[in-house]
Amino acid sequence: MNSALEKQLNLLDYALASLWRRRLKNSSVLVVFTAVIFLVASFHLVTTALTETAGAVLRQTPEIVIQKMSAGRQEAIPVAYGEQLSRLFGIKKIVPRVWGYYFDEPFQANYTVLGVDPAAMPMGEHLVQTLLAGAWPGSAANQAVVGGAIRELLALSVAPPTVEDDFPDHSLFALHRPDRSLKLLSTVGVFRDETALLTADLIAMSLADARDLFQIPADLATDLCVYVHNPAEITNLARKIAAILPDTRVLTRPQIEQTYRVVFGWRSGFAAVCLLAALAAFVILAWDKASGLSPEERREIAILKILGWETADLLLVRCWEALIVALLAFVAGCTLAWLHVVFFEAALFRPVLVGWSVIHPPFALTPRIEVKDLLLLFVLTVLPYLAATVIPTWRGAVVPAEDALNG
Amino acid sequence: MLIELAGVNKIYNQGRANQVQALTDINLTVAAGSMVCLQGPSGSGKSTLLGIIGCVFPPTSGRAAIGGKQLARLPDRFLTIHRRQMIGFIFQRFNLLSQLSVLENVTLPLLPLGVGPRQRRQRAGILLERLAISHRENFPAGSISGGELQRAAIARALINDPPLILADEPTAHLDTPLSREFMAIMADLKAAGKTIVITSHDPLVAQHPAVDRVVGVSDGRIDVP
Known part of the structure; x- marks a missing residue:
């Protein structure tokens, strides 16, 4: 074998033996470093998956939403407003929508109630793709599709009940109208877990049922959904709509997407700062550990140097040691992070990232692991560690050989 | 001559308040195949002189040639390489790494030379056999007796087959029988041409x-007989 390669193997072998000899110190560094990488990697996987999930769900939403504003407050919008926009070129369809928040006192939970008319929506036939089971409410009244969290909370099953089903019918649940009368609804579908971020606390029903629940007259809606022919024209059309209907607020899908990005960005930024602080603390610890040569280590270096080891050889051994620790921690940290996100539903970060709803969406995130993400994590974690250990290592490697002559 | 020192001076911390003149005008020649004893009290400069002969550091001034190479002209890296090829060291306390086995200690000088494990083992095996400690090759250096440590240190000094062996106070921590044994081994090595x-x-x-x-050697100078 080539002697240069053999030399590298010898030094690597020595580095491994050296790691083993100082196993207590090295394993403590390994454990802490693995924990730091685990936290950073988990967080990165969760935020990436959440952002992608939000993006995927928002792609199904209308391009423009019009809400009526009165003295800065949102109020019901007349459906007739839509007729004023019919002369605008580029609008495919205008669909009224009724929605609102419903506080369920016995369960101390907030639901989002949404009334839509799938038949009137351009993408209506695709809505069934968002369902795990069942179907969208048809023309029959008092039917609803619920999010997974609500189904679990209310222990609902999906109708229609079959003859084998036990009594009572577990697909039924009731909500209070403003006059305290009960509105009975039958669960006919459940949203897919992939959409849980936005649908976990959602109860979707027909427009008429939503109007009935909130006691909204038939000529009013919560907002109007505008579908356009050319997505590139969304901003232009929004501006024109705002000009025609000055007492409305016009929201575009890019604006909503931006809001989600800001919400996640703020939350992820906050947590990232905390994690980077932990990483920085670890790097300082690593620097400190690597700087402090014990008398035994100093003696070893002096002996090796007098025996003919060059400073570069010693530096290489220490670099191998740091690289082995860093790679082990990286692989272990990333693997644990993946397990944490996939099998434990990112339990550590759930409160930080999805805390705006009383019913927290259950996670069914399958993070995509891409080479660029791994590289980013590597650059963020392993490189600072190597940088923090190499300089003190060099300082250690320049221990003079004559130290070995002094005892 | 294997060792040629002429007008060698060594000053530590030159130009600073704690400057120390360790050696003054040393002139010494040692022929190949001979055995020389540097004798003197502690602090006389013996170890500094040994450090210069051992290519551990160059002299501050003067001419020092070991194996025909002028040390003052060699950068630190080449001093190390020259030391590796020319010199085997035996230290006062033997300086074996206590957590490494005897075999690992003995083969340490071979690692940066790119010698493979099989050849390392073979070369160390011959030496350990010759020095009668092959039965201890897998023992940690921290667990063997003083005499065995001494022989392991000699084996390590010889593993590169260097022409020059330097021993710094090798018998300082040995009893008389072990000191005699050490000198007997040195005599054998001299007979073998070292x-x-x-x-x-x-x-x-x-x-x-x-x-x-x-x-x-006293006060950094060679005593004139």
Whole structure:
């Protein structure tokens, strides 16, 4: 074998033996470093998956939403407003929508109630793709599709009940109208877990049922959904709509997407700062550990140097040691992070990232692991560690050989 | 001559308040295949002189040539390489790494040379056999006796087959029988053609019949007989 390669193997072998000899110190560094990488990697996987999930769900939403504003407050919008926009070129369809928040006192939970008319929506036939089971409410009244969290909370099953089903019918649940009368609804579908971020606390029903629940007259809606022919024209059309209907607020899908990005960005930024602080603390610890040569280590270096080891050889051994620790921690940290996100539903970060709803969406995130993400994590974690250990290592490697002559 | 020192001076911390003149105008020649004992009290400059002969550091001034190479002209890296090829060291306390096995200690000088594990084992095996400690090769150095440590240190000094062996106070921590055993091994090495320089203030070393010359060192100077 080539002697240069053999030399590298010898030094690597020595580095491994050296790691083993100082196993207590090295394993403590390994454990802490693995924990730091685990936290950073988990967080990165969760935020990436959440952002992608939000993006995927928002792609199904209308391009423009019009809400009526009165003295800065949102109020019901007349459906007739839509007729004023019919002369605008580029609008495919205008669909009224009724929605609102419903506080369920016995369960101390907030639901989002949404009334839509799938038949009137351009993408209506695709809505069934968002369902795990069942179907969208048809023309029959008092039917609803619920999010997974609500189904679990209310222990609902999906109708229609079959003859084998036990009594009572577990697909039924009731909500209070403003006059305290009960509105009975039958669960006919459940949203897919992939959409849980936005649908976990959602109860979707027909427009008429939503109007009935909130006691909204038939000529009013919560907002109007505008579908356009050319997505590139969304901003232009929004501006024109705002000009025609000055007492409305016009929201575009890019604006909503931006809001989600800001919400996640703020939350992820906050947590990232905390994690980077932990990483920085670890790097300082690593620097400190690597700087402090014990008398035994100093003696070893002096002996090796007098025996003919060059400073570069010693530096290489220490670099191998740091690289082995860093790679082990990286692989272990990333693997644990993946397990944490996939099998434990990112339990550590759930409160930080999805805390705006009383019913927290259950996670069914399958993070995509891409080479660029791994590289980013590597650059963020392993490189600072190597940088923090190499300089003190060099300082250690320049221990003079004559130290070995002094005892 | 294997060792040629002419007008060698060594000053530590030159130009600073704590400057120390360790060696002054040292002139010394040692022929290949001979054994020389540097004798003197502690702090006389023996170890500094040994450090210069051992290519551990260059002299501050003067001419020092070891194996025909001028040390003052060699950068640190080449001093190391020259040391690796030319010199085997035996230290006062043997300086074995206590957590490594005897075999690992003995083969340490071979690692940066790119010698493979099989060849390392083979070369160390021959030496350990010759020095009668092959039965201890897998023992940690921290667990063997003083005599075995001494022989392991000699094996390590010889593993590169260097022409020059330097021993710094090798018998300082040995009892008389072990000191005699050490000198017997040195005598064998001399007979095998090695050049040996030993620093010691032990009369047993200085008076050993294999020693060709005793050089007195005091206050950083060589005593004139």
